[in-house]
Amino acid sequence: MGNSIVRTDRWQLAPTPEQVKHLERTEKMYRSYARALIGVVFTHFDQIVSADSPCAATERLIHATKNNPNPRYQYLGRNFYKFPSYLRRAIIQAAIGQVSSFVTRYYRWQQGRRSKRNALPPILNAVTNLHVVLYRGQCILFEEDCVHIKVYNGREWTWEK
Template identity: 35%
Template sequence: MGKVSLEKTKTIRNKIISHGAKTFEPTIAIYREALAFIADVIQKEFDHLKHFNTKQVIPAVEKLIHRTKTNPFPKYPFTDRFYKFPSYFRRTALAKAFGDVKSYYSNLENWENEFDGSGKVVRNGKKDLAVFPTGKMYHADLNASYNIGARYFLREILF
């Protein structure tokens, strides 16, 4: 007969500690504050950054806000306000802020191009869906908009 080897196993039970839904709230608050700071910087410097894509804008804005050995005096004091802010959070916030600011200016430009001063907005025959606070969606032709607006207005007054 051959040798029989026995395997030894051990089960370790560890208690998982959960602090509930508020575990990440301080981190999210700091991230949002940093995001607002970066969005403000990008908005101030947007004339220089508007032709960049996201991959190009990250190093450009990092030179404006992040202190390093080769960049000891950045233009904006991000490193002073957010000391030891993780680079992956910083780069994510940069990409998000750039997208938000670029979207804002793009939408503003589209709105300015559509509005000719006559009081009517040119839509090029598009029947886009209108979304209302109730969450319902309707096709945005003029008659339907009047009917929906009147219903919403009356409901707000009566109820």
């Protein structure tokens, strides 16, 4: 496994009020998708984590394709129409992580491994504070003096400068 370098940049952004609304809509939609998906992942957790590709197994449950025209949970495709695939996959990974954490904590609680003797069982919280993942080239493009971010404007996904 090779070494990889992760770089974080801080940019001072000056969005217009309309662009702020688009950014807020984007984050709201992203979090709503995650909230809906966590229930699906929890329901099929054993099947998903035992699959060769947990992400692909989850997508088969929720995403219609030519080879999978009728996924079991069509709600996500109907209510998050044209949701970018790279964002969907980021949310799938986050949902799998959230459910995995809950399942681990719950099994420990069932086994009596608790911080306090009378500790209540953990709760699966589907309300997340996820932030939109900005993949370079797909969600964010850098130029010399500006940045373009893909956002949901209430009707479609567009690039905002």
